[in-house]
Amino acid sequence: MIEKIEPLGTGTGKIVYSTNDCEDILHFSQAEILDLFKSSGVILFRGFSVTPIQMKAFSEKFSHSYLKDPTKGSLDSVDFVNSVDTGMGASAAHTEHGSSPYQPDVIWFCCTTPAQEGGETLFWDGIQLWKEMSKDTKQLFIDKKLKFTFEDVPLNVLNQWVDCGETIDDCKQVLDQFENFNYQINEDSSFSLKYLCSAVVKTKYGNQDAFANFAWTAHARGWEIFEDGSKFSEEVVDELEKLFDKSTQEISWQAGDLAMIDNSRFMHGRREFKDNRRQLFTTIAKIFD
Numbered sequence: 001m002i003e004k005i006e007p008l009g010t011g012t013g014k015i016v017y018s019t020n021d022c023e024d025i026l027h028f029s030q031a032e033i034l035d036l037f038k039s040s041g042v043i044l045f046r047g048f049s050v051t052p053i054q055m056k057a058f059s060e061k062f063s064h065s066y067l068k069d070p071t072k073g074s075l076d077s078v079d080f081v082n083s084v085d086t087g088m089g090a091s092a093a094h095t096e097h098g099s100s101p102y103q104p105d106v107i108w109f110c111c112t113t114p115a116q117e118g119g120e121t122l123f124w125d126g127i128q129l130w131k132e133m134s135k136d137t138k139q140l141f142i143d144k145k146l147k148f149t150f151e152d153v154p155l156n157v158l159n160q161w162v163d164c165g166e167t168i169d170d171c172k173q174v175l176d177q178f179e180n181f182n183y184q185i186n187e188d189s190s191f192s193l194k195y196l197c198s199a200v201v202k203t204k205y206g207n208q209d210a211f212a213n214f215a216w217t218a219h220a221r222g223w224e225i226f227e228d229g230s231k232f233s234e235e236v237v238d239e240l241e242k243l244f245d246k247s248t249q250e251i252s253w254q255a256g257d258l259a260m261i262d263n264s265r266f267m268h269g270r271r272e273f274k275d276n277r278r279q280l281f282t283t284i285a286k287i288f289d
């Protein structure tokens with residue numbers, strides 16, 4: 001049973017504390033945590049000395065399937081648990097796998113070694129971002145879909161993103177299930193992919209409008225943003241920069257912390273760090289309804 005709980009950041013997030021030194025995270029009931037998760041969207045569990053293996057075991061109470069992430073190093077002993085310490089730079093706001101239709105409901109992070117300085121995980125509430133956006137910018141995102149294109153993706157690489165099977169036919173069957181995901185199979189059997197999606201989505205819990213997407217990271221990477229090939233105007237960049245800045249919340253990691261983030265509502269990112277001992281692990285999953 002949850003005994004000690006405090007706000008995390010300035011929004012709906014919560015910190016659940018261990019009240020004794022040997023409290024096991026696995027003792028929490030699924031129902032109790034899921035209830036809190038639905039209303040808060042971000043939970044930080046502190047004082048439970050969570051390891052990557054315990055993170056995976058705890059996440060299994062809530063998850064029916066896991067997603068791969070080829071951009072991160074995998075831990076050999078634990079399927080679907082990845083290190084997120086590739087690079088030390090800042091990471092712009094994004095939803096996990098937001099540039100593809102195969103997105104997790106929940107992203108879990110656990111920290112075994114925080115950076116001495118920096119390396120905080122940042123998060124933004126998409127409901128708040130959407131509420132505070134100007135009418136004109138809202139209209140832009142209502143009028144234009146976001147576009148993500150990937151050229152000449154080999155089958156084995158595609159299969160690391162979208163778990164679509166070993167053969168081209170298997171893959172076609174899986175890809176055909178996604179709306180707004182067009183693909184072309186090239187002569188060399190690689191795939192060219194185009195994903196169109198709205199920047200404003202409905203949250204999994206509460207069905208509210210949320211600005212939760214991959215657009216800000218696409219902008220940071222210099223990609224085209226919209227389906228017509230356009231990018232953000234200077235005015236929109238200026239507005240979004242100010243909006244993200246004033247809405248930033250953060251997790252300042254302690255060893256053994258575990259975080260659970262609703263990927264249908266919140267975007268996340270990180271501050272840069274210089275301490276190469278920092279160790280953060282993640283697993284991403286589809287959750288039981």
Ligand SMILES: [Fe+2]
Nearest residue numbers: 094095096268
């Ligand atoms: Fe991420």
